[in-house]
Amino acid sequence: MSQLQLEIKHLIIDALGLEDLTPDDIAADQPLFGEGLGLDSVDALELGLAIQKRFGIKIDADAKDTRKHFASVDSLAAYISANRAVA
Structure with missing residues (x-):
């Protein structure tokens, strides 16, 4: 697992209040919505805002x-890597 993937997993857990999960509980290729982690459209908005705040990327x-x-x-990590603001 890359450092960015780990950071994204922590961001998902923290931003969405999923305290009962650990980064190890979220597979990098696991779908985040529907049958996967079970996130919904409200979660997507919250996660999008958290990504914008943390990485300076507007989705x-x-x-x-x-x-x-x-x-x-995995797909979030690829998107962030390709669009991350150079610090």
Whole structure:
């Protein structure tokens, strides 16, 4: 697991109040919505805001590929890596 994946897992747990989960409970390729982790659209909004705050990345909720970016920890890590603001 990469450092970024671990950071995203912690962000998911903290931003969404999933205290009963640990990073090890979330597989990097596990779907975040529906049958996977079970997140919903409200969770997606909260997670999007947390990502924006933490990584300085705005995710356009109306973009057609937004769902693809939020599909799993792996896809979020790829999106963040490609769009992260250079600090």
